[in-house]
Amino acid sequence: MAGIYIHIPFCRQKCYYCDFYKTVNTTQTDNFLSSLKKEAALRKDYISEEKIKTIYFGGGTPSVLNENQLFFIFNFLSDFFLVEPEAEITFEANPDDLTKEYLQMLKNVGINRLSIGIQSFQDEHLKKMNRRHQAKQAIQSIENAASAGFSNLSADLIYGLPGLTLQEWKSSLQQMFRLPVVHLSAYHLTYHQGTPFYTWLKKGTLKELSENDSIKQFNLLIDEAEKAGFEQYEISNFARNGLYSKHNSAYWTGEKYLGLGPSAHSFNGDSRRWNVAHVDGYILGSENNSSGFEEEQLSEKDKFNEYILTRIRTKWGISVYEIEKWFGLKIAGQVEKEAEKYLLSGKMKETNGIFTLTRKGLFVSDDLMTDFMII
Ligand SMILES: C[S@@+](CC[C@H](N)C(=O)[O-])C[C@H]1O[C@@H](n2cnc3c(N)ncnc32)[C@H](O)[C@@H]1O
Ligand code: SF4
Missing domain, CATH: 3.20.20.70 (Aldolase class I)
Incomplete structure (x- = not known):
């Protein structure tokens, strides 16, 4: 789909x-x-x-x-x-x-x-x-x-x-x-x-x-x-x-999408693409059959960061089981450890291995998200 x-x-x-x-x-x-x-x-x-x-x-x-x-x-x-x-x-x-x-x-x-x-x-x-x-x-x-x-x-x-x-x-x-x-x-x-x-x-x-x-x-x-x-x-x-x-x-649960038109973004699980953000450039590119987009192949680290970025602000949250399955036991352990302080401060809650933000956490979601991401 x-x-x-x-x-x-x-x-x-x-x-x-x-x-x-x-x-x-x-x-x-x-x-x-x-x-x-x-x-x-x-x-x-x-x-x-x-x-x-x-x-x-x-x-x-x-x-x-x-x-x-x-x-x-x-x-x-x-x-x-x-x-x-x-x-x-x-x-x-x-x-x-x-x-x-x-x-x-x-x-x-x-x-x-x-x-x-x-x-x-x-x-x-x-x-x-x-x-x-x-x-x-x-x-x-x-x-x-x-x-x-x-x-x-x-x-x-x-x-x-x-x-x-x-x-x-x-x-x-x-x-x-x-x-x-x-x-x-x-x-x-x-x-x-x-x-x-x-x-x-x-x-x-x-x-x-x-x-x-x-x-x-x-x-x-x-x-x-x-x-x-x-x-x-x-x-x-x-x-x-x-x-x-x-x-x-x-988008937030990592499904594939194709973006058409100037400035549109696409994602297929392995790469991200973004089109030129200019109508004339977009039309010219299509007339010359030139690519008209930039592309980034996603490394394992990028995929993990993408997972955190898209999921953390949603009700679906970040799941230690999914992380373990897709990114390994070690990363899942790091996520659990990172989450501890937020659970204590009431910015996150955990239900059956799924971490979601509380209202308090939603206010500071940008800072919190960067803590989970791998640099
Ligand atoms: C692509 S835009 C607009 C769609 C449509 N052209 C319109 O104006 O109704 C989608 C939504 O992004 C929101 N938006 C755009 N710029 C924003 C900004 N600087 N800060 C917060 N929301 C913004 C607006 O609520 C807007 O309806
Ligand atoms: S500038 Fe255009 S796209 Fe942006 S909010 Fe206004 S009508 Fe919508």
Whole structure:
């Protein structure tokens, strides 16, 4: 079983915090789609003959694509891959694109899971982030999606924003849980170099939220999600009734995936690949049949670090039995020894040989993770 990720590198407007690869110049969209088809044909063997269990349209903004463009993609996917009839097909969409007609079209082409980028339910914060939508539209987009028959609905929120109060965050969360979503991805704001938010932070024109306030917002997120019946199955991901993102869960449990499009990453258990992060370079590369990606073969040490990195923040945790089976008794022993201090300090817990992070541990997951990794 494997997954396919398709990066759609176009946005109608750039949000001030975002460093995902994208361009607002959409004149190359059709050339880009032809390159995508060429790439799929060239790279299909990377994940062998595995059946495709999940497809994920990410971005950028996949909802800039029209019906013909989506049909074009689905046609070549079914030419080159064995897509399971029950495959989870997720589509990231911006609220301002989700008209009733567009939602109906997404249903017709075969999308069965939507991930809507809400980010906030406060107009003031949406404006500060340079989002194109307002709170009213955000609510409407989720309601319209549910009416169009999308039951597997996910939404994104960002917290830790400059000036975001605990009361505002609570009201955004409560608003979200009143809507028909079964999944929430809630990310703490990251200041990425090269984004306007980062520049303003460095200049001092934008003030970072205090660590104490960030922690309070993280705690509130977990409490409100729990009250609404959502399980935290990864540090930033919450689901009702076990409706996890199958695609992302597959990343975290080490399954193979093929990434298509500029900046997309791929993994097949033995190597990692990442594509050039530039539309023109990507198109040019496909015209010249040049590789267009960089590749790293994974050593045993890399594989172990990859295991820690992907698993530690999830409910599946790190298992001493799996580590023993795949990396040997000695490494399993080291992991158990390293975990001791975290068990004592209450940052980790252990159930039947599986170590997972407690809420206290999730706050410091970056530091904790590096302690387990082999340098
Ligand atoms: C590929 S992006 C956006 C998809 C879609 N274009 C949208 O904006 O709704 C996926 C998600 O990453 C999150 N994100 C992007 N940049 C972030 C940052 N700097 N800090 C925290 N979350 C971020 C946002 O919640 C966003 O919805
Ligand atoms: S958050 Fe979404 S819409 Fe905004 S710039 Fe990033 S990819 Fe584009």
